[in-house]
C-alpha cells in the first residue's frame with residue numbers, strides 16, 4: 001500500500017461520516033489511538049458549517065460539540081476558529097446551560113425531591129438512635145426541651161465539635177439542672193454529637209423545603225451548580241457534578257419539552273472521547289435520539305472515541321452499544337500519529353479486531369526500547385529514573401522534550417518536588433490508592449477529592465494574592481459594581497499584607513483570619529465577602545457560628561476530609577493532627593503541586609512528568625514510561641501490571657478460563673487500556689523502564705516489546 005492509496009482509503013471513511021451527517025444517521029466512530037478521531041470530529045463540524053450554515057442560521061440553530069475537559073474545549077475552539085454556530089463545551093457546562101433557566105418549576109421540583117429524599121435518610125438515621133441505651137431518653141417527654149437546648153447551643157456546638165468529651169459535656173452545664181436527662185444522654189458524647197448533627201441537618205433541610213413551599217420565597221430561590229465545589233450542598237440550593245447529571249437525566253426523561261428544545265435547537269450533536277463519558281449522559285442522549293426518531297425530526301448524534309481507551313471507572317466504554325443501540329458503527333483503520341514500530345506495538349496491546357496500519361508505510365524512523373531493573377529501594381528508584389531520563393535525553397536532539405509517565409504517585413511527587421504534600425495527604429488516609437491519581441493529581445478539578453480541591457483553592461488564593469499580575473476580578477469575581485475600587489484595593493492590600501511572610505497554609509489562614517473578622521465584614525457589599533465566595537465558595541453567614549475564620553476553615557477542612565461521622569476523641573485528635581501536618585507543609589511544595597495540576601512549566605523544561613491518566617488525548621515525540629508490578633500499591637493496583645503481563649503470556653485456553661472471573665476481567669481490561677493509552681501517546685520514540693524483578697513475566701514483556709535489557 002502506498003501513502004496515496006491510504007489517503008484515498010482514509011477519505012472514504014471521512015465520506016462515510018459526511019454521508020451519515022447528510023442523512024441524519026447517528027453514528028459512532030470507534031477507532032484506535034492516533035487514527036484521527038479528533039481530527040475527524042473537527043472536519044465533521046467544518047463540513048456542517050460549510051454545507052448547512054445557511055439552514056442553521058435560518059432556523060436559529062447550532063451544532064453542539066461536547067468534549068471531556070476545558071483544555072479540550074479550548075483546543076477545539078481554536079481549531080475551529082471564530083464561529084457563532086458551534087457550541088463547544090464540557091458536558092456539565094452544556095447541560096447546566098440548558099437546564100438552569102428552568103428554575104421555577106422543573107428544576108426546583110427535582111431539588112425539592114432530592115431534599116425530601118435526603119431528609120428521609122436523615123430521619124431514618126435519627127430513628128436508629130431511638131433504641132440507643134443512652135440516647136433513647138431524649139425521645140418521648142424530653143424531646144421538645146432537647147430540641148430547644150440544641151438550638152440554643154448551635155454556635156457553641158460547632159466551635160466545640162472536635163473537643164474532648166469532658167470539655168464538650170461542660171457546654172451543657174447551663175442546661176443540666178433543668179434537664180436531668182441530659183446527663184444520661186451525654187454518657188456517650190460521640191453518639192450524642194452525631195445525633196445533634198443529624199438534628200441540625202434535619203433542620204436545615206426542613207428550612208430549605210419550607211422556603212421552597214412558600215410561594216413568595218420560592219420565587220427568590222435559585223438552584224446553583226457550583227463547578228468549584230466537588231460535593232452537593234442541598235440546603236444551600238447548590239448542586240455538584242454528579243447531581244447535575246442526575247437532574248439533567250431526570251428532566252430529559254420527565255419532560256418532552258426538554259428533548260424538543262435541544263433537538264430543535266441543536267440538530268447536530270457531537271461527543272468526543274465518548275468512552276469516558278458518564279453512563280447517565282449516554283442514557284440522556286439515547287432518549288434524545290429516540291424522541292427525534294419518533295417525531296421524525298432531523299437530528300443526529302455522532303460519537304467519537306475508542307472503547308479501548310476507557311480508563312475511568314464511571315466511563316461508559318464498550319457498554320455504549322448496549323445503552324445506545326441503532327448507531328452506525330464507523331472505523332478508521334489508519335494511524336496518523338506514530339511510526340510503524342509503535343503501531344505494531346499498540347496493535348498487539350489492544351488485541352482486538354481494530355488493527356491499525358500506518359498512513360505512511362515509509363514512516364519507520366521510530367524506536368522502542370525496554371529496560372528493567374529490579375532494585376526496589378525508593379531513593380534508588382528516583383535516582384534510576386533520573387539516570388534513565390538522562391540517557392534518553394542523550395539520544396534525542398537538544399531542543400526536544402521527554403514526556404515521562406509515572407505510575408506511582410509517590411515517585412511522581414518526588415520527581416516534581418511535592419513529596420511532603422503527597423505524604424501528608426496520603427497519611428491522612430482520606431482516599432484509597434486506586435483513586436489517588438485522579439483525586440489528588442487530576443488536572444480536571446471535578447475529579448479532585450473535595451478536601452484536596454479545597455487545599456488547591458487555598459493555595460491558588462495565596463498564589464493570586466502574591467502575584468502582581470492578578471486582577472481584582474481574579475480575587476473577587478463578579479461584584480456587579482457592589483464594591484468600590486477603593487474598597488477592593490484596600491481589602492486586597494490588607495489580605496496581601498496579612499500573608500506577606502507566611503511559609504505554610506497554617507500561617508496563611510491565621511494571617512487571613514486577622515483580616516477576616518466580623519467587624520471588617522459589616523456592610524453587605526464588603527470586598528471580603530466577594531473574595532470568600534469567589535475564591536473559596538464560602539458564604540459569610542456560615543462563618544458567623546465561629547469565633548474566627550481560622551476555626552471555621554479548620555472545621556470545614558475536617559468535614560471535607562473526614563466527614564461528619566461519629567468518631568471517638570482519640571480518632572478526632574488523630575485526624576486533627578493530620579490536618580495540622582498538612583497545614584504545616586511548606587508552601588513551596590504546595591505551589592509545585594499546583595503547578596503540576598495547572599500544567600504550568602517554563603519553555604525550556606527538558607522533561608515533563610505526567611500521570612498515565614493525565615496524558616489522555618495527547619501526543620508527544622518522545623515518551624518515557626515508568627512501570628512496575630503495582631500501579632499504586634494496594635487494592636486493585638497491587639500487581640496490576642504484573643498480572644497483565646502474566647496473563648498475556650498464558651495459553652489462550654488458560655486466558656479464557658481466567659477471564660470467566662468478572663472482576664479479573666474488568667481489572668485486566670482496565671490495565672490493558674491504561675498501557676494502550678500510555679504507549680500510544682508516542683509519535684517517534686518510546687522508552688520503558690520497568691522497576692521490578694521481571695523474571696516471572698519476561699515472556700509477556702518480550703511478546704510486546706521484543707528485546708528487553710537490564711538497566712545499569
Ligand SMILES: Nc1ncnc2c1ncn2[C@@H]1O[C@H](COP(=O)(O)OP(=O)(O)OP(=O)(O)O)[C@@H](O)[C@H]1O
Pocket residue numbers: 031032033034035036037038039040306309336337616617618619680
Ligand atoms: N486527515 C488528517 N490529515 C492530517 N493530519 C491528521 C489527519 N487526521 C489526523 N491527523 C493528525 O494525526 C494526529 C492524531 O490525530 P488525533 O489526535 O485526531 O487522533 P485521535 O484518534 O483523536 O487520537 P487519540 O485516540 O489518541 O485521542 C494528530 O496530530 C492529527 O493532527
